[in-house]
Amino acid sequence: MLDKRTIAGGWFLLGMVTVSLAKDPPAPAEGAIRVATYNVAMYRDRAGLLTEELRTGRSRQAERIAEVIQRVRPDLLLLCEIDYAAEKGPIKPLIASYLALPQAEGLRGIDYPSSFTAPVNTGDPSGLDLDFDGRTDGPNDAWGFGRYPGQYGMAVLSRYPIDHEATRSFRELLWSALPDARQPIDPKTGQPYYPDGLWRKLRLSSKSFWDVVVTTPYGRISLLCSHPTPPVFDGPEDRNGCRNADEIALVDHYVNRPTAEFLVDDQGLLGGLDASREFVILGDLNADPVDGDDRHGAIDALLTSERVARFEAPRSQGAVAAAERGIALNAQQKGDPSVDTADFGGDGVANMRVDYALPSRGLEVKATGVYWPKPGEPGAEAITASDHRMVWVDLVIKHDDPPSPQ
Numbered sequence: 001m002l003d004k005r006t007i008a009g010g011w012f013l014l015g016m017v018t019v020s021l022a023k024d025p026p027a028p029a030e031g032a033i034r035v036a037t038y039n040v041a042m043y044r045d046r047a048g049l050l051t052e053e054l055r056t057g058r059s060r061q062a063e064r065i066a067e068v069i070q071r072v073r074p075d076l077l078l079l080c081e082i083d084y085a086a087e088k089g090p091i092k093p094l095i096a097s098y099l100a101l102p103q104a105e106g107l108r109g110i111d112y113p114s115s116f117t118a119p120v121n122t123g124d125p126s127g128l129d130l131d132f133d134g135r136t137d138g139p140n141d142a143w144g145f146g147r148y149p150g151q152y153g154m155a156v157l158s159r160y161p162i163d164h165e166a167t168r169s170f171r172e173l174l175w176s177a178l179p180d181a182r183q184p185i186d187p188k189t190g191q192p193y194y195p196d197g198l199w200r201k202l203r204l205s206s207k208s209f210w211d212v213v214v215t216t217p218y219g220r221i222s223l224l225c226s227h228p229t230p231p232v233f234d235g236p237e238d239r240n241g242c243r244n245a246d247e248i249a250l251v252d253h254y255v256n257r258p259t260a261e262f263l264v265d266d267q268g269l270l271g272g273l274d275a276s277r278e279f280v281i282l283g284d285l286n287a288d289p290v291d292g293d294d295r296h297g298a299i300d301a302l303l304t305s306e307r308v309a310r311f312e313a314p315r316s317q318g319a320v321a322a323a324e325r326g327i328a329l330n331a332q333q334k335g336d337p338s339v340d341t342a343d344f345g346g347d348g349v350a351n352m353r354v355d356y357a358l359p360s361r362g363l364e365v366k367a368t369g370v371y372w373p374k375p376g377e378p379g380a381e382a383i384t385a386s387d388h389r390m391v392w393v394d395l396v397i398k399h400d401d402p403p404s405p406q
Helices: 049-055 060-072 091-099 239-256 296-303 317-325
Strands: 033-042 076-082 114-116 154-158 162-169 209-216 219-226 279-284 355-359 363-370 391-397
Touching: 033 060, 033 279, 033 355, 049 091, 060 091, 076 219, 076 279, 091 154, 114 162, 114 209, 154 209, 154 219, 209 239, 219 239, 239 279, 239 296, 355 363, 355 391
Parallel strands: 033 076, 219 279
Antiparallel strands: 033 391, 076 154, 114 154, 162 209, 209 219, 279 355, 363 391
């Protein structure tokens, strides 16, 4: 059995926070909203194939994904790795044909009347030879790795109205615009891996970075959504490790530098997040504070940011059980296995904590959890639809005066 170990990353328990280890989390406390992130691994080999599959109403993966969502029942949910399409995409059939229909005995359908999705860099052709293979049309030549535009996209589902006019996207922000950008270096030459002319054209986000503004019954809140590139699948120059760290650094800059002029969104609006706006950082950030190949300083800086709440990391008993089953892969891990959010054993990689729901200090954390039932428990089969687990947090928006009746 793996030992329990102290988690790095600056987490401290403040106040009474419930860490749910139950199979299905109880409903949020009165006045609280549940916010979650879930990498659903719903991508396919070609554009449009996922939508076609969902429209049949018989997608086994979608049924399992919907079951997980119905068991946790988040009010606000970021989905990572769900293909994007400008028209007739997968979101509507997912909601209508799967989420709206009970997927297991005792479950109820769930409706999300508001949603947001937008273009991503994955699979979007750059017209440049980014991997130096003499071609400009490969998946590595897209602005973000992908075989077709929209692969590995994102979507936000919400029970409350999304303010689309106030929502911002930073898909086109240049990597070189980030202060102190981690420009990859070729260790053989000591020179930048990308020639200067190419470096100045690269986009930072492998998918995108969004500030999705939601109007809840208790106040407005920003969902800061991203899915940085994995810090692997590269060479000794560590180009993906550098990019992963800087994609995470972008979130930190956006939260902590509201007047920064380099923060120019896709509509030309300057600056970061309003200092008075409460937020939740969401996404598969592909970075573990202790283990893995990421540059840990980036995720550590985000976890210890002055504007991010301090609370005990979400955890599950299922993650511990998974680590025990995969002892050969996980024996060298230094982090506490109970906070893992991804089961990478099928890919021959150790389990890690890579998915996050990080609220701002102005939000009161009432409960947290990672939805990861143990084998044989209800929901245990459903979670196999993805190699990631849903991470959720119950929050109360603090007020000097109680909110007006809705």
